Amino acid sequence: xxxxxxxxxxxxxxxAAAQHCTLxxxxxxxxxxxxxxxxxxxxxxxxxxxxxxNAVLDAAARSTTPDGDAVSKMEWVLGGRQRGGDNCTMxxxxxxxxxxxxxxxxxxxxxxxxxCPCNSPLVLEAALRHADCSVADGLVDQGGCPLxxxxxxxxxxxxxxxxxxxxxxxxxxxxxxxxxxxxxxxPAAAERAMRAAAAxxxxxxVRSLLHHDQQQRGGDGxxxxxxxxxLAVTPGSVDTAAYLCAAGCPLGEGPGGLWQSxxxxxxxxGLAMVRWFLQAGIIQRGTGGSGLCCQLVYNWPRxxxxxxxxxxxxxxxxxxxxxxxxxxKVTIPKDAAQRGDPQLMCLLQHTLGCELGGAxxxxxxxxxxxxxxxxxxxxxxxxxxxxxLDACYLEAGARGNAAALACLRRLGVxxxxxxxxxxxxxHLPVAVIQWLRQQGAPLDGRALEEVARRMEASGGMLGPExxxxxxxxxxxxxxxLRG
Numbered sequence: 001x002x003x004x005x006x007x008x009x010x011x012x013x014x015x016a017a018a019q020h021c022t023l024x025x026x027x028x029x030x031x032x033x034x035x036x037x038x039x040x041x042x043x044x045x046x047x048x049x050x051x052x053x054n055a056v057l058d059a060a061a062r063s064t065t066p067d068g069d070a071v072s073k074m075e076w077v078l079g080g081r082q083r084g085g086d087n088c089t090m091x092x093x094x095x096x097x098x099x100x101x102x103x104x105x106x107x108x109x110x111x112x113x114x115x116c117p118c119n120s121p122l123v124l125e126a127a128l129r130h131a132d133c134s135v136a137d138g139l140v141d142q143g144g145c146p147l148x149x150x151x152x153x154x155x156x157x158x159x160x161x162x163x164x165x166x167x168x169x170x171x172x173x174x175x176x177x178x179x180x181x182x183x184x185x186x187p188a189a190a191e192r193a194m195r196a197a198a199a200x201x202x203x204x205x206v207r208s209l210l211h212h213d214q215q216q217r218g219g220d221g222x223x224x225x226x227x228x229x230x231l232a233v234t235p236g237s238v239d240t241a242a243y244l245c246a247a248g249c250p251l252g253e254g255p256g257g258l259w260q261s262x263x264x265x266x267x268x269x270g271l272a273m274v275r276w277f278l279q280a281g282i283i284q285r286g287t288g289g290s291g292l293c294c295q296l297v298y299n300w301p302r303x304x305x306x307x308x309x310x311x312x313x314x315x316x317x318x319x320x321x322x323x324x325x326x327x328x329k330v331t332i333p334k335d336a337a338q339r340g341d342p343q344l345m346c347l348l349q350h351t352l353g354c355e356l357g358g359a360x361x362x363x364x365x366x367x368x369x370x371x372x373x374x375x376x377x378x379x380x381x382x383x384x385x386x387x388x389l390d391a392c393y394l395e396a397g398a399r400g401n402a403a404a405l406a407c408l409r410r411l412g413v414x415x416x417x418x419x420x421x422x423x424x425x426x427h428l429p430v431a432v433i434q435w436l437r438q439q440g441a442p443l444d445g446r447a448l449e450e451v452a453r454r455m456e457a458s459g460g461m462l463g464p465e466x467x468x469x470x471x472x473x474x475x476x477x478x479x480x481l482r483g
Contacts, residue, residue: 340369
């Protein structure tokens with residue numbers, strides 16, 4: 001197992017192991033994490049990890065491993081005191097996690113037998129959304145069903161939405177068989193279920209609800225409305241959106257509103273959804289491809305891969321719409337620079353006519369893309385006032401982007417004498433400040449003394465390092481001025 005650099009990473013590793021590994025593997029992960037923390041047994045390091053026992057217990061409850069192994073992991077986690085931590089507690093979240101696992105009733109019975117409250121609506125909703133109906137039956141049999149009150153309309157509505165959001169037609173039938181909701185569904189209930197199913201891209205549930213609506217009311221209900229279609233595009237389900245359009249669902253505010261609903265929600269479904277918007281004629285030539293591309297780049301899911309070919313292809317598809325209205329100037333969005341891919345910026349500039357904005361270079365430095373920094377510098381983006389150019393170094397330094405910093409110096413991007421004092425004020429790491437000065441960054445002595453006075457007045461609390469470290473770096477900088 002690779003070494004985890006931080007305690008947060010170690011806890012994330014432990015949670016992943018609890019959910020996806022066997023008990024034997026989970027124990028081994030625990031042992032390795034303690035070794036990495038420098039503690040082979042109970043102690044401060046073990047206590048730090050045991051501080052997430054509740055979260056680990058929930059992860060084990062929703063485990064992807066078989067029920068028997070999941071129960072064994074929950075039992076092991078529940079004995080946290082043996083490993084130097086506090087005992088975790090059984091909570092509603094644990095029962096809900098067990099119900100959402102898709103496992104059988106045995107997994108849910110284990111927390112119930114240990115006093116975990118299972119009569120919360122959250123538990124039943126998790127079962128209706130993720131599990132088969134035997135789990136919901138088990139909740140009723142052990143007195144854990146919150147639907148015993150026939151007047152609790154809120155609980156009924158939540159249960160219906162859970163079944164629809166999970167796409168569980170069987171769960172919907174279970175609710176009807178139990179008399180929780182009427183059969184056929186009342187118009188308001190059917191619309192509520194339709195909204196939940198559309199918002200989660202559950203095509204089978206959408207199809208079933210429309211079929212029954214057609215049978216019972218001749219399709220005169222409110223299941224085919226612009227609101228339903230807007231909800232359907234947000235999860236990025238091409239099949240669901242296409243089915244609703246084919247069924248006659250109106251666009252409402254027009255194609256622009258539908259596109260906005262999709263990209264604001266995070267561009268889920270990616271390239272497939274962009275192609276559907278074009279092929280279905282939702283957005284057409286003359287809509288303004290450059291503006292749509294900027295919206296796409298802004299909300300497209302971030303990737304650890306700099307060169308995102310799917311995003312590039314989506315931009316190429318939108319480029320077929322042409323640019324915006326003549327005279328309207330659209331600059332390359334800062335998010336394109338942050339992503340660090342010169343090919344994306346080049347595509348926006350040459351295919352759609354987007355202009356290079358003055359703030360792109362600091363954004364590229366912030367993103368750490370050395371290739372993007374070099375591409376922008378070669379196109380004249382290293383011109384501008386001192387504050388703008390200093391910002392390139394400050395953004396890269398604040399993020400610890402050593403490659404971007406080195407690239408800026410190698411390309412000769414100038415900086416002012418206020419850069420290093422401003423770096424002190426912005427709490428940049430001492431190592432970065434020293435490196436900048438050693439690389440020939442100029443230093444304004446007056447600005448340095450101004451920062452030194454502010455540090456003294458604040459008790460040296462201008463930065464995460466100790467006051468002694470900050471004072472030492474100021475004194476070292478003074479020495480560089482004296483020569």
